[in-house]
Amino acid sequence: MPSSDGHTSDIVAERYVAESKESAAHAPLACTTQHCAFPLDGNRLCVWSPKGPSHQLLTLQGHRQSITAVAFGNQTDPLRLCSASQDCVIMWSVDECREKTLQGLTPRGTVLGSRDDPGLLSQTVLCLRFSLDDRAIAVCAGNKISVMDVEKQSVLVELQGHQGSVTAVEFCPWQAHTLISVSEDRSFKVWDYRVGSLTYSSCILTAYPLLSVLTREESPQLVTGSADGQLWIFSLMERHHYHCVAHVDLRKESKTFSTRRRMAEDSQYHTVHEVDKGGEAEATFPVLSLAHCDLCLPDAQCGAVSSEYTRCLWVGSSTALFILNLASFELEAAVHFKEFQSLSIQVAGSCAVMSEATSPKALCILSSMFGNKIAVLEISLAALLSSQQSPGAGRMLSVLASCCVPPTSPLYFGIIKEKGPKPATTKQHALRSAVEDRPLVFHTKVRSSGYASAPHKEYSLEEFLPRNLSRQVAVAQEPVAVGCLQFSGDGQRLACGLANHLSLVFDASLSGTPAVFSGHDGAVSSVCWSHDMRWLLSTGRDRTLRVWSAHRTELMLLLAADSLPKPVTCAQFYYLDTFILLSSGPEFCLLKYHIDLCRDDIRRYKPKGRCKPVFRLAVSSGADVTSLSAVNGFYSHIILTAGRDRTVEVFDLNAGCSAAVIAEVHSRPIHQICQNQGSSFTAQQSSAYNLFLTTAVGDGVRLWDLRTLRCVRRFEGHPARCYPCGVAFSPCGRLMACGAEDRHAYVYDTSSSSFLYRLAGHTDTVTAVAFNPAAPQLTTATLDGKLQLFVAE
Numbered sequence: 001m002p003s004s005d006g007h008t009s010d011i012v013a014e015r016y017v018a019e020s021k022e023s024a025a026h027a028p029l030a031c032t033t034q035h036c037a038f039p040l041d042g043n044r045l046c047v048w049s050p051k052g053p054s055h056q057l058l059t060l061q062g063h064r065q066s067i068t069a070v071a072f073g074n075q076t077d078p079l080r081l082c083s084a085s086q087d088c089v090i091m092w093s094v095d096e097c098r099e100k101t102l103q104g105l106t107p108r109g110t111v112l113g114s115r116d117d118p119g120l121l122s123q124t125v126l127c128l129r130f131s132l133d134d135r136a137i138a139v140c141a142g143n144k145i146s147v148m149d150v151e152k153q154s155v156l157v158e159l160q161g162h163q164g165s166v167t168a169v170e171f172c173p174w175q176a177h178t179l180i181s182v183s184e185d186r187s188f189k190v191w192d193y194r195v196g197s198l199t200y201s202s203c204i205l206t207a208y209p210l211l212s213v214l215t216r217e218e219s220p221q222l223v224t225g226s227a228d229g230q231l232w233i234f235s236l237m238e239r240h241h242y243h244c245v246a247h248v249d250l251r252k253e254s255k256t257f258s259t260r261r262r263m264a265e266d267s268q269y270h271t272v273h274e275v276d277k278g279g280e281a282e283a284t285f286p287v288l289s290l291a292h293c294d295l296c297l298p299d300a301q302c303g304a305v306s307s308e309y310t311r312c313l314w315v316g317s318s319t320a321l322f323i324l325n326l327a328s329f330e331l332e333a334a335v336h337f338k339e340f341q342s343l344s345i346q347v348a349g350s351c352a353v354m355s356e357a358t359s360p361k362a363l364c365i366l367s368s369m370f371g372n373k374i375a376v377l378e379i380s381l382a383a384l385l386s387s388q389q390s391p392g393a394g395r396m397l398s399v400l401a402s403c404c405v406p407p408t409s410p411l412y413f414g415i416i417k418e419k420g421p422k423p424a425t426t427k428q429h430a431l432r433s434a435v436e437d438r439p440l441v442f443h444t445k446v447r448s449s450g451y452a453s454a455p456h457k458e459y460s461l462e463e464f465l466p467r468n469l470s471r472q473v474a475v476a477q478e479p480v481a482v483g484c485l486q487f488s489g490d491g492q493r494l495a496c497g498l499a500n501h502l503s504l505v506f507d508a509s510l511s512g513t514p515a516v517f518s519g520h521d522g523a524v525s526s527v528c529w530s531h532d533m534r535w536l537l538s539t540g541r542d543r544t545l546r547v548w549s550a551h552r553t554e555l556m557l558l559l560a561a562d563s564l565p566k567p568v569t570c571a572q573f574y575y576l577d578t579f580i581l582l583s584s585g586p587e588f589c590l591l592k593y594h595i596d597l598c599r600d601d602i603r604r605y606k607p608k609g610r611c612k613p614v615f616r617l618a619v620s621s622g623a624d625v626t627s628l629s630a631v632n633g634f635y636s637h638i639i640l641t642a643g644r645d646r647t648v649e650v651f652d653l654n655a656g657c658s659a660a661v662i663a664e665v666h667s668r669p670i671h672q673i674c675q676n677q678g679s680s681f682t683a684q685q686s687s688a689y690n691l692f693l694t695t696a697v698g699d700g701v702r703l704w705d706l707r708t709l710r711c712v713r714r715f716e717g718h719p720a721r722c723y724p725c726g727v728a729f730s731p732c733g734r735l736m737a738c739g740a741e742d743r744h745a746y747v748y749d750t751s752s753s754s755f756l757y758r759l760a761g762h763t764d765t766v767t768a769v770a771f772n773p774a775a776p777q778l779t780t781a782t783l784d785g786k787l788q789l790f791v792a793e
Contacts, residue, residue: 011383012335016048016056016376017344022066024349024367024374030070030081031291031352035094036365037081038374039067045083047094048376050363058098062090062109071128071137080134080150084125088114089139091150112153113139113146120146120155123165131171136193138179140166145181147193157196161189168213172236174220182210182224190242200242206230214290216326218311219752221245225287225315233329235717235754245753246329246700246716250285250315250322256664257331261388263663288350289316293323294357295332295381309357316351321364321379327753328702328711333388335379337366344368344375355381397650397659397706399675399689401637409654410590410615411637414578464732465747466771466778466790469761471510475785476500481523482781484726484768488529489633489680491774493550495536496781497524503538505550508772510779510789517548519555528572531632535573535595537580543567545582547595547609556595557609564589570628575635580611583625587618588641588651620658621645629673629692633680638706640692642670648694650706662709666696671724679731679773688733691750695720695727701738703750717755718746723783726768737778739766745780745790759790 020027021041030037036048040059043066047058063085073080079094090109097107113120123142130137136156139146145159145166164184172178177194186209190200208227215222220236229250235243291314312332315322321335337346349369355362364377405411475482481499487508488495494506503517503524522541529536535556536548543561545568548554561567566585574581580591593611619625623643630639637654646666652659674693678684690706700716718725718740725739735756736748745759745766764784771778776792 010380011387012340012343012380013378014343014375015050015378018046018048018374020372020374022372024372025369026349027367027374028068028070029350029352029365029367029374030072031354031363031365032072032079033354033356033359033363035072035079036352036363036376037070037072037083038365038367039070039083040374042066043085045070045081045092047081047097050376050378058094058101058107060092060097060107060109062111063087069125069128069140071130073130073134074132075134080130082112082128082130082137083109084121084128084139086115086121086124088112089121089125089128089148091137110153112137112148112150113155117155126165127168129169129171132173136171138169138171138181138193140169140181142166143183143185145169145179145191145193147179157193159191159193159196159198161198161201162187164209167209167211168224170213170215170222172215173217180213180215180222182213184209186210186226188213188222188224202234202242205232212287212290214292214313216292216311219326219754221326221754223290223313225290227286229285229287229317231287231315231324233326233753237754240754243717243754246714248324248329250287250317251283252667253324253329253331254285254320254322254334257334260663263661283319285315285317285320285322287315287317288348289352290314291316291353291355293355293362295323295385296357314353314355314362316348316353316364318348318351318369319346321351321353323384327713329714329716329753330711333384335384343377344373345371355379397638397652397690397709399631399636399638399706400686401635401654403654405637405654408656409637410656411575411578411653413590413592413614414575464730464735464776464792465757466776466792467747467757467759468791468793469759469788470791471789472761473506473510473787475504475514475781475787476502479784481783482768482785482787483524484526485770485779485781486527486529487770487772487779488533488550489531489773490533491681491772491777493529493533494770494779494787495527495529496768496787497527497538497540498785499523501540501542503527503536503548505536506787508775508777510787515553517546517553519546520544526570526572530573530577532577535577537571537573539568539571539582545571545580547580547593555607557593557611558607559591559611566624569625572628572630573632574630574639576632579614581628581630581639583628583641586622586624586643587616588625588628588639589613590615590653615653615656617651617656617658619643619647619649620661621647621649623647626669627671627673629675631675631677631689633677640673640675642673642694644669646670646696648673648704650709660709662704665694665702665711666699668696668699670694670696672726674727674729676729676733678733681774682731682733684733691729691733693727693729693736695725695738697722697724701727701736703736713750713753715746715748715753715755717748717753718742718744718758723765723767725766728769728771730771731773735771737769737771737780739769739780741765743782745769745778745788747778759788761788762786 043063045060065086069084081092089112092109100107125141127140143162162183169181179191182188186204222234231248233245293312293314294309311326313324323332347369348366353364362379484497501520504514506514520540545559547557564584571582591611595609623645627642639651648662650660676691695701698721703713727738743762764782768781778790780788
């Protein structure tokens, strides 16, 4: 039945409402997929179930004072429930209590501890948590954690170390006897409760108390949330030492989620929405609860539902529920209570939510912040996701096009001299294994991400990993920053651009004397090899573009600073060396060029090339382009541009127009777009070429899928807060490398947000990285002018 604001009740339905005689502002709540537990009138414990009338409400009495904490066990047979008050801690068998109630008897629980036990209930119990096997339970009172044996009804160990009250605790499911706690002192601690020792204590994470904690077994991680709407994700993998994987601000993510949906709707329906009011954007979302949520997300391109589960997270807050994708750390859906006027509770004081991967429904229980009501909501996941999926671009986008170039395309200028139109793509080795061109799903239980098949050289992932420092060389006698690196297509030569106006070309092994390309009057900002490896293109801060003969270090083409209205920011060869693609101000331009190979002794010092613009197109927003990328290793119609307004725009040059815009890509302007272009020495699934990376100072690296225009993974485990650090794909597409400010280079498997390993041996910030396309090698460059070569074992 539609509500007054147009939202239908098939998304959120209020299944049960109870009213307490006491305030329910911070009533303790617990939830499973089939039961909800909450206190009523202070000391009565109620269990509600959606199974049927005979199962719906069960009232348990045994506490004399107000209940302050409740928790369900993890096992279903029998299902246990524990409650705590200032006078005692009681454990209940839900099924047994229900049977006694139906028989007209008064159900009784087992008292695990009372105020007579010294120290156990000296302070208010704020949190209870069962171990995975329900044999132990953690009772958190004040800054002390008492781990109790359920069968023996005795305290196994007492853990003390927090400076404030413990607000949440979690048993680690894959490490026996490991307990993780968070506190009002704004830190988390890891305990070995078998011996009662503290194994790790974090620093203070925020200015606000930590309220919730959750662990992920599939990808060993710890998630904790604070009262100001911040989430931190830490890696629990060995040798990672609780490394921070990501930091999420719910307010910012909620705003980004709304902005992207609005822009997608505007582009599809050609409408303009009103600008959001500033007051709404400043709302905060305290993280009251966390729960696992595995979803089969719909395919944004074809409307089908994927058969693979996406690991997500329920985040319960005072005014909304969120579903957070744990790969991209972006919101998949949001339920704002105020949008459903029929709900009894608009602002919650406490919250608990739970769902199963096999169930289409989720249960949520809320207590009113400003009243006495407690409500149980049932959420239809399919209806929620379908109502909030951003409209698609209207047609399939792919780097590997499947049609010929029409005469109306700007690219047709490059093939008019041929007898017939060239095929749209010559990447035959990538198309030999036909796969369905659908968005890809990361799997957590496979060795690689699934985006790449085995390369021709049959490297295993372990054999390919370049992690041993083989050589280190200085590019100059004095320290000079290296801004960019690129290997030639055969992997034999490495070009690098320096801040001292020079470009150098090294042998891939970094041995011997490099070739010097001198001519720029400013720092070299980019270098690019032609596909046939005859030419080397470079751009500099002197606002010029130069094309060199790679073998003779001779300048062959010069595009002066006054040739374009604004300085050249990025440039590369494009369409198998048919064009030079460059960006200038808020537009990009295709140049048709010609290099005269005839020798002329009289004019031997003048460039022998010429070029002319054949196509020019501005980005939709009018913001200056900060980076652009296009594939040159095979014919592709797609060009990606990044603007200073933090958007990425996709252009289809087969049609000669903009195809899509991705808003709010990063919190700062993007300084590099990196596409997965593969290598002639490896083979990948055709779908893998639709992946690209973006990076911005202080905002990590993000992996995107062109077909869905969605971020599929985020990498934030490396520090790059002040200086632009480069990124690169491995030739097999399974790895991503990036620079960092802690004098390390980081290598990620694209199937995980936690880094695979990091490379030491650098003497300054790592500014650029490059994988050798023909061998398991990685070269890095630093701010003080050092090149490091890392090879596989």
